[in-house]
Amino acid sequence: xxxxxxxxxxxxxxxxxxxxxxxxxxxxxxxxxxxxxxxxxxxxxxxxxxxxxxxxxxxxxxxxxxxxxxxxxxxxxxxxxxxxxxxxxxxxxxxxxxxxxxxxxxxxxxxxxxxxxxxxxxxxxxxxxxxxxxxxxxxxxxxxxxxxxxxxxxxxxxxxxxxxxxxxxxxxxxxxxxxxxxxxxxxxxxxxxxxxxxxxxxxxxxxxxxxxxxxxxxxxxxxxxxxxxxxxxxxxxxxxxxxxxxxxxxxxxxxxxxxxxxxxxxxxxxxxxxxxxxxxxxxxxxxxxxxxxxxxxxxxxxxxxxxxxxxxxxxxxxxxxxxxxxxxxxxxxxxxxxxxxxxxxxxxxxxxxxxxxxxxxxxxxxxx
Amino acid sequence: xxxxxxxxxxxxxxxxxxxxxxxxxxxxxxxxxxxxxxxxxxxxxxxxxxxxxxxxxxxxxxxxxxxxxxxxxxxxxxxxxxxxxxxxxxxxxxxxxxxxxxxxxxxxxxxxxxxxxxxxxxxxxxxxxxxxxxxxxxxxxxxxxxxxxxxxxxxxxxxxxxxxxxxxxxxxxxxxxxxxxxxxxxxxxxxxxxxxxxxxxxxxxxxxxxxxxxxxxxxxxxxxxxxxxxxxxxxxxxxxxxxxxxxxxxxxxxxxxxxxxxxxxxxxxxxxxxxxxxxxxxxxxxxxxxxxxxxxxxxxxxxxxxxxxxxxxxxxxxxxxxxxxxxxxxxxxxxxxxxxxxxxxxxxxxxxxxxxxxxxxxxxxxxxxxxxxxxxxxxxxxxxxxxxxxxxxxxxxxxxxxxxxxxxxxxxxxxxxxxxxxxxxxxxxxxxxxxxxxxxxxxxxxxxxxxxxxxxxxxxxxxxxxxxxxxxxxxxxxxxxxxxxxxxxxxxxxxxxxxxxxxxxxxxxxxxxxxxxxxxxxxxxxxxxxxxxxxxxxxxxxxxxxxxxxxxxxxxxxxxxxxxxxxxxxxxxxxxxxxxxxxxxxxxxxxxxxxxxxxxxxxxxxxxxxxxxx
Numbered sequence: 001x002x003x004x005x006x007x008x009x010x011x012x013x014x015x016x017x018x019x020x021x022x023x024x025x026x027x028x029x030x031x032x033x034x035x036x037x038x039x040x041x042x043x044x045x046x047x048x049x050x051x052x053x054x055x056x057x058x059x060x061x062x063x064x065x066x067x068x069x070x071x072x073x074x075x076x077x078x079x080x081x082x083x084x085x086x087x088x089x090x091x092x093x094x095x096x097x098x099x100x101x102x103x104x105x106x107x108x109x110x111x112x113x114x115x116x117x118x119x120x121x122x123x124x125x126x127x128x129x130x131x132x133x134x135x136x137x138x139x140x141x142x143x144x145x146x147x148x149x150x151x152x153x154x155x156x157x158x159x160x161x162x163x164x165x166x167x168x169x170x171x172x173x174x175x176x177x178x179x180x181x182x183x184x185x186x187x188x189x190x191x192x193x194x195x196x197x198x199x200x201x202x203x204x205x206x207x208x209x210x211x212x213x214x215x216x217x218x219x220x221x222x223x224x225x226x227x228x229x230x231x232x233x234x235x236x237x238x239x240x241x242x243x244x245x246x247x248x249x250x251x252x253x254x255x256x257x258x259x260x261x262x263x264x265x266x267x268x269x270x271x272x273x274x275x276x277x278x279x280x281x282x283x284x285x286x287x288x289x290x291x292x293x294x295x296x297x298x299x300x301x302x303x304x305x306x307x308x309x310x311x312x313x314x315x316x317x318x319x320x321x322x323x324x325x326x327x328x329x330x331x332x333x334x335x336x337x338x339x340x341x342x343x344x345x346x347x348x349x350x351x352x353x354x355x356x357x358x359x360x361x362x363x364x365x366x367x368x
Numbered sequence: 369x370x371x372x373x374x375x376x377x378x379x380x381x382x383x384x385x386x387x388x389x390x391x392x393x394x395x396x397x398x399x400x401x402x403x404x405x406x407x408x409x410x411x412x413x414x415x416x417x418x419x420x421x422x423x424x425x426x427x428x429x430x431x432x433x434x435x436x437x438x439x440x441x442x443x444x445x446x447x448x449x450x451x452x453x454x455x456x457x458x459x460x461x462x463x464x465x466x467x468x469x470x471x472x473x474x475x476x477x478x479x480x481x482x483x484x485x486x487x488x489x490x491x492x493x494x495x496x497x498x499x500x501x502x503x504x505x506x507x508x509x510x511x512x513x514x515x516x517x518x519x520x521x522x523x524x525x526x527x528x529x530x531x532x533x534x535x536x537x538x539x540x541x542x543x544x545x546x547x548x549x550x551x552x553x554x555x556x557x558x559x560x561x562x563x564x565x566x567x568x569x570x571x572x573x574x575x576x577x578x579x580x581x582x583x584x585x586x587x588x589x590x591x592x593x594x595x596x597x598x599x600x601x602x603x604x605x606x607x608x609x610x611x612x613x614x615x616x617x618x619x620x621x622x623x624x625x626x627x628x629x630x631x632x633x634x635x636x637x638x639x640x641x642x643x644x645x646x647x648x649x650x651x652x653x654x655x656x657x658x659x660x661x662x663x664x665x666x667x668x669x670x671x672x673x674x675x676x677x678x679x680x681x682x683x684x685x686x687x688x689x690x691x692x693x694x695x696x697x698x699x700x701x702x703x704x705x706x707x708x709x710x711x712x713x714x715x716x717x718x719x720x721x722x723x724x725x726x727x728x729x730x731x732x733x734x735x736x737x738x739x740x741x742x743x744x745x746x747x748x749x750x751x752x753x754x755x756x757x758x759x760x761x762x763x764x765x766x767x768x769x770x771x772x773x774x775x776x777x778x779x780x781x782x783x784x785x786x787x788x789x790x791x792x793x794x795x796x797x798x799x800x801x802x803x804x805x806x807x808x809x810x811x812x813x814x815x816x817x818x819x820x821x822x823x824x825x826x827x828x829x830x831x832x833x834x835x836x837x838x839x840x841x842x843x844x845x846x847x848x849x850x851x852x853x854x855x856x857x858x859x860x861x862x863x864x865x866x867x868x869x870x871x872x873x874x875x876x877x878x879x880x881x882x883x884x885x886x887x888x889x890x891x892x893x894x895x896x897x898x899x900x901x902x903x904x905x906x907x908x909x910x911x912x913x914x915x916x917x918x919x920x921x922x923x924x925x926x927x928x929x930x931x932x933x934x935x936x937x938x939x940x941x942x943x944x945x946x947x948x949x950x951x952x953x954x955x956x957x958x959x960x961x962x963x964x965x966x967x968x969x970x971x972x973x974x975x976x977x978x979x980x981x982x
Contacts, residue, residue, distance in 0.1 A: 134380040178384055226600075227425055227586060234423065237406040237414025271418075275407045279400070286396050290389060297385045305381055309388065320395055327402045 011295075011361040017288050018060075018339065018354055022053055024269075024281055025340035031247055032261040032268040033342070045261070045342065052344040056351035063355025068363070071356070072303045075126040079148065082119035085112035086155040093159075101159050111345040113156045113164045117171060118352055121310035123148055124175050129303035132179035139185055145176060163333040167317060174313045179306060218332050228264070229328045236270035236327060243274030261342040263334050266326040281340075285319050295357050298364040308360045311353040318346075417588075423599065424455075424587050426495065427560075430580030431526040433607030435540065435570070437616035438642070438843070442531065444540055449501040449527035452510065452520070454484065456496065458589070459519030466498070469520055472513060473506040475499060497562060500659050501527060521594075528564070528658050534651040535623045536614065538679035539643075539779070539841065541569020542654040544661075558582065567657065569679070570610065570841060573778050577845050577854070580607035608853055611844045613642035618970055622647040625962045631949035632680035632820050633962060635970075638828035638941045640858035641837025643777070645945075645966070646821075650676040673925070682782045685817035686948055688771075689904030690745045690955070691933050692812025694830065694874060697738060699765040700753040701870040708873050711737045714748035718807070725751055725807050728905070742877025743884045745903060747811050754810020759801055762809060763789045768865035770836050771818050775825050776861060777839040785822055788815035813907055823933045824946035826864075830878070831900070831935030831944050834864040834871055878902055879938045888956050889932065892964030897971045900941075901934025901963065903955030927951040932959035936967045943970050 029049055033042040071078070085103060089112050094102040102109045124145055131141040149172045156165040181189070201209070214221045218229045235249070249271040261268075270278050292312030299305045315338055322337040324330035336346045406414065417423060435444035452469070459465040466484070470477040480498045502510075502522075510522060528543055544567040546559050558581060559565065565579070566572035583604030588597040615635075622633040626649035635645035650672065656665055669676050678684055688695075700706045716732035718725045727733065727747040733740075741749035754762065766772055772787030788809065790801035808814035821839060829836045838859040845854040864871065878900035881887040888903045906929040930952030935941035945963045952958035 178388065180380075180384065230423060230586070233406060234414045234418050236403070237410050238418035240407050240411035240415055270403070270407065275403055278403050278407070282396060282400060282403075286392065289392050293385050293389050293392070297382055300378075302381070305385075309385065316392060316395075320399070323399055327399070327406060329398075329402055 009362045009364065011358050014288075014291050014295075014354070014358060014361065017284060017291060021281070021284050021288065021339045024284070025337075026050070026053070027246070028265055028269045028272075028340060029261060029342055031249060031272055032265050034247060048344075049342055049347075052347045055344075056347040059348055060351040060355040060358070063352050064358040064362070066355075066359060068304055068307060068356060068359050069301065071122050071307070072126050072129070075123040078119045079123040082112060082116045083151055083155065085110075086116060086152060089113075090155065090158060101161055109344075110348075113152075113159065113161055113168075114345045114349040116152045116156065117164075117168060117314055117349060118311075118356075120148065120152060120168060120172060121175065121314060122307065124172060125303050125306040125310055128175065128179045128306050129301075132302070132306070134180070136180040136182040137176070137185060138182050142176070142181075142185070145172070148172075163335060166333075167321070167335060170317050171310065171314050174317070175306065175310045178309055178313075216331055218328075228332060232264055232267045232326050233328050235267040239271040239274040239278075241275050243270075243272045243277055246272055248272060262336055263322065263341065264326055265341050266323050266337055269340075270326075282323075289316055289319075292357055295361045295364070299360050300364065304360045304363070308357055311357055314353055315350065318350075424589050426523075426585045426587055428583035428585060428601075428604045429525045429563075430582055430604035431606045432528060432543070432564075432580060433574075433578040433845075434609045436609065436611050437614045437619075438612065438644075439615070439617075440611070441616050443536070443612075443614070443616050445529045445531055446526040447529040448524050450504075450507045451500045451523045451525055452498040452502050452506075453495040453523055454498050455494065455519045455521070456484070457519070462519075465517055465519060468513075469498065469510065469517060472509045473499075473502060495521070495523070528655075530654040532616075532620065533653040533655055536616070536619050536646060537569075537651045537654050538648040538681070539569050539614070539646040540654065541571035541573075542567055542657040543571050544657050564658065569779060570612070573780055574610060574842065574845075577610065578607040581605040606848045608845045608847055610842050611846065613637070613644065613840055613843050614646070615644045615970070617973075618966060619645050619647060621969055622962070622966055623649070623651065625965060629949055629952065629958075630674045630680075631947070631952065631959075632684070633948075633966070634681045634821050634824040634946045635966065636824045636828045636837075636839060636944045638832040638935060638944045641825070641828065641839050642843070642858070643839050643841050644943060644970075646679075646681050646841075648678070648680040650674040652676045679779070680948065680950075681821045681946075682775075682777060682779060682819050684948075685783050685785050685819055686929055686931070687814070687816055687906040688812040688818045688823065689906035689929070689931055690747075690812055691823060691902045691904040691931050692766075692810075692816060692818075693742060693745065693750050694826070694878070694902060695766045695769055695771070696750050696754050696757065696762065696810045697742060697874050697877070698769065698864070698866045698870060699757045699762050701738070701873060702765070702866060703757055703761060705756040706738060706753055708739070708869075709737060711735050712741070712746075712749045712752050714746050716748075718748045718751040720751070720755070720804055720807060723804055725804070738873060739877040739880060740884075740886070742874065742902070743880035743887045745881075745888050750810045751807045754806055755803070757806075757810070759806045759809055760789050760791075762806070763787045765865050766816075768862070770825050770829070770862065771822050775819075775821055775839050776859075777821060778841060782821075783819050785819050786815060786817040812904065820946045820948045823931075824944055827901075827933045827935050827946060828941075828944035829864050830871065830874065831941035833868075834866060835860055836862045836864065875900060875938070878934075882934070883938070889934075889960040891956060892960045894936075894964065894968055894971075897936050897967060898938040899934050899936040899964070899967060900938040901932055901945075901960070903960060904931030904933070905929070905953070905955050906931060908951070924951055928953050930955045930957070930959040932956075932963050934960075934963050934967075936971065942974060943967060 026049070030046060033045050089101065089103050094104055094109065101111050101113060103112055127144055127148070131137060149169065153165050153168055156168060218226045220226065249268060269281060289312055292308060292315065296305045296308035296312065299308055318335055318338050321330055321333060321335045325332055336343055338346065338350045431446045434442060437443055454466070456462050466480050467477055470480050483498055484496055507522060510517065510520065530540065543564045546556060546563050546565045550556060551559065556565070566575040571578065581604060583602045585601045586599040587595045588599055589595055618635065622645045626633060626647055629649055632648045633645055634643065636642065637644055652669055713735045714727055714733040716727050716730050728745065733744055733746045736744065736746060736749060766787045772785050774782045774784055793799060793801050805814055809816055825836060825839060838861045840856060840858055842856055844852050844856070846852045879898065881901050881903065882889045882893055882899040884890065889901055892899065908926055908928055928951070930949040932947045932955045933945065935944040945966060947959040947963050949958045
């Protein structure tokens with residue numbers, strides 16, 4: 001059924017990296033869960049996450065069987081499907097935490113904004129694969145990508161989920177910069193962005209300004225975000241070189257932190273395993289990203305290269321924003337740590353991304 | 369195989385991928401150095417802080433907005449309350465510590481443990497309320513044993529203080545703890561469990577102004593949870609103060625006059641609709657609700673036949689009785705069925721079909737015109753007038769005069785009253801309207817229902833020449849520095865459906881009710897002030913034909929309701945009143961004297977003011 005060479009070229013190293021990070025994630029998750037919940041609940045949540053991971057793994061295996069070149073042909077279809085899902089979220093989505101983000105399909109609760117990330121990466125790669133060149137993109141070639149980004153961005157911000165919306169723009173922006181802009185275009189766009197900031201700022205209402213200021217500087221809100229950052233920094237710092245040991249974290253044991261099994265999970269790792277543990281995870285993530293870029297490097301198909309870069313970018317921003325936030329370098333935004341944070345949607349999306357990378361990697365020797 | 373790799377188009381992408389790798393390396397270096405900074409350079413400090421779990425968050429409650437009356441007299445205040453709290457993490461053996469406290473302050477151990485249980489699991493480092501508002505004696509004992517009671521602390525927080533209990537309780541309202549369901553609705557994003565919100569009256573309808581905003585403090589604590597250092601403070605923002613339209617001196621008098629009676633008094637300034645008095649009786653002590661009312665007290669309030677929890681000025685509906693003759697007069701005069709000279713002969717009864725409708729005066733009023741009919745409240749005159757007008761035209765005039773619909777006062781659960789029409793009856797009972805029923809309606813009996821506030825608004829309009837105002841209870845809202853944040857302007861909701869002549873005729877009749885030799889309320893005449901008003905006696909129980917029962921023998925709950933509505937001074941009124949005494953039997957004997965006393969007191973204030981200026 002498959003080309004034998006595909007199986008010979010199976011990227012074992014990448015799979016092992018994913019499994020390693022996933023296992024570390026489960027260990028940290030266990031700590032984080034035990035701290036804030038009863039043993040019964042820990043059991044249930046932990047089991048749930050293992051099921052998610054397993055499902056994610058299966059989805060990855062299925063994705064890697066799809067020849068990525070098919071994605072190129074199907075890109076608009078996938079894109080339209082995801083936009084359709086986003087619209088149905090707004091129409092009949094489930095409300096949670098003050099916003100409408102989930103769609104109930106059978107027994108599954110899916111978050112279409114997560115899937116949209118992959119869909120946008122695919123369709124942008126497809127557009128840029130034909131339009132990108134060494135000289136860079138001109139304005140005309142940016143119209144289509146611009147439209148492709150704007151539609152899902154507006155739909156996601158409407159949910160409202162500003163965090164995911166901005167993440168989507170970051171990913172799209174990174175891919176666009178990667179495929180190179182004409183110098184003129186680059187400077188004009190940067191200029192426009194800078195000029196727009198004050199204009200937008202004065203157009204905002206007072207409470208919106210306040211919210212953005214707190215977003216940029218959590219210290220302004222010492223009772224909310226600022227407090228969480230202080231507690232998170234104490235947790236990380238108190239881990240020192242070697243950490244307090246497995247399940248010995250005191251900060252996390254007192255559940256000082258909100259969402260410590262989701263967004264703030266890195267601080268649990270830092271407290272219990274110290275700089276040593278953090279370094280291991282950072283190095284594994286670093287390898288994972290380099291591996292992804294290497295797959296892009298080795299791919300002989302323009303679409304594949306950009307696609308691999310896009311997926312790697314998606315992983316990169318999640319890692320950077322999450323760890324940066326926990327350490328007080330970034331505003332407090334709800335972005336989960338890939339393969340570590342509790343939660344199904346992000347596991348599924350990331351695993352899909354890995355599946356795509358694995359497929360591109362397997363085909364590196366096949367021509368075109 | 370190699371042609372693609374040598375493709376120049378391929379080479380530049382590869383260069384950019386190398387660039388991207390360098391970016392990743394750079395970012396990871398930043399993350400790594402940040403880790404070194406936090407875990408190695410600052411590690412010791414953070415370790416120390418974490419071992420003591422030393423940074424705590426403490427909320428500072430805002431003080432709720434105050435309420436003043438129209439003369440800036442303070443009527444709703446805040447006072448400090450001593451709230452006993454525990455941080456479980458610092459308490460060591462929680463049960464043991466709680467047991468000790470319970471013994472010291474002589475409160476059942478279970479009660480304290482229950483309030484801990486209510487706070488839920490988790491968050492051991494957070495303050496949990498053990499008991500709100502402990503006495504000074506209890507406070508002294510706890511403070512003296514402070515060092516035996518780890519994790520226990522006392523916060524001084526502002527709490528509501530209703531300075532004049534039972535007075536205007538229904539209007540001012542009360543506050544109570546927010547419940548889980550309300551928190552879940554997401555309507556109160558700034559509130560937490562244990563916070564207080566308005567539950568009734570002005571406290572409820574002006575909640576968003578009164579509430580204020582919580583502040584908080586990050587503090588460093590020692591091993592016993594005692595504060596060592598304040599790291600950061602966000603000051604709370606006090607709620608906004610309300611300047612009410614109430615005249616609280618008059619309100620107090622009204623409340624006193626209503627004591628041991630079931631009923632209500634509403635007074636309105638005819639010039640702008642300002643509510644000067646709104647008293648309902650029996651009343652309740654609002655202070656009982658703040659810490660959560662005891663089940664026993666709540667049961668008492670709910671089973672009291674006088675219905676103390678109902679604001680009778682807006683939430684109780686009564687037959688308007690003879691006060692409704694004002695409406696019938698409007699209708700009959702405006703529709704030109706009668707004029708000022710039209711007379712009718714009252715032999716004490718009126719035959720309609722094969723039924724006899726009685727006048728309240730057994731042997732009749734003799735021949736009289738509208739002014740005397742109004743003054744003496746002759747039923748026969750109004751039977752005839754009402755019959756000519758018809759039920760639907762009557763209803764039109766009643767609605768035009770503000771009856772049968774909400775007045776729009778900014779309080780919750782205002783009742784609309786009921787103005788029947790033939791269509792209404794068809795819908796409600798599927799029966800057609802009977803002519804005899806119109807006669808009952810014309811004198812305010814039958815299906816008609818009004819609230820005392822509606823009658824006060826109506827009297828204010830009659831007094832001021834025909835302008836209906838929306839009753840106003842709050843004039844201005846200001847912050848704690850006295851800066852006015854919001855002004856609530858008087859609002860005209862309509863005009864009486866009566867021409868100047870009609871209004872003058874009615875006003876003359878109303879004047880003669882008190883000032884006339886045969887007026888039904890001549891007993892309350894005052895020396896310096898002329899009052900114009902109307903009495904009413906609303907039947908609760910209809911006495912069968914031929915049966916003779918002295919009302920004194922009737923059971924209390926079957927006795928008639930007494931109305932008196934009025935305004936004064938008659939020529940240029942400054943106050944309009946509506947008094948309803950349930951089971952007070954006669955408007956002239958129970959309701960009117962209350963109005964008289966209030967007008968006397970209110971006018972004295974005016975006379976003194978005039979004396980000073982002249």
